[in-house]
Amino acid sequence: MRGRNGRWYLVRIMPYRTLANVIDGVVVTFIDITVQKQTQEELRESLAFAEAIVETVREPLVVLDGELRVMRANEAFYKTFGVSPELPRKRLSSNSAIASGISRRSGKSLTYPARKRACP
Numbered sequence: 446m447r448g449r450n451g452r453w454y455l456v457r458i459m460p461y462r463t464l465a466n467v468i469d470g471v472v473v474t475f476i477d478i479t480v481q482k483q484t485q486e487e488l489r490e491s492l493a494f495a496e497a498i499v500e501t502v503r504e505p506l507v508v509l510d511g512e513l514r515v516m517r518a519n520e521a522f523y524k525t526f527g528v529s530p531e532l533p534r535k536r537l538s539s540n541s542a543i544a545s546g547i548s549r550r551s552g553k554s555l556t557y558p559a560r561k562r563a564c565p
Contacts, residue, residue, distance in 0.1 A: 453482040 446454050454475045461470040496517075499506055505522035507515060523530050 452477055452479040454478060 457474045460468045505525040507518040
């Protein structure tokens, strides 16, 4: 809930129990979550900004995670490499539809960088 002072609060209402385990009122707590709300809004804005960048790039662009799974791609990528945006987020391997489309259009096979392993 938002207070009159503009800050955000999480409100919890719990029964007040006596030592005899009898409900004898309520306990209302207000936890200030303004910083969390501000952080959430900043994250939303950052995500929207990043999405806008991906969409405005005219060249094919794909964003992969650390496991080479497609996180995001722009329309130019899907059109250029003849793959569907509906493909599930899957690892970009040499036998995936995306890799096949890239290889077919570019005439080159994909190579994958050696993965560094953490020391035990």
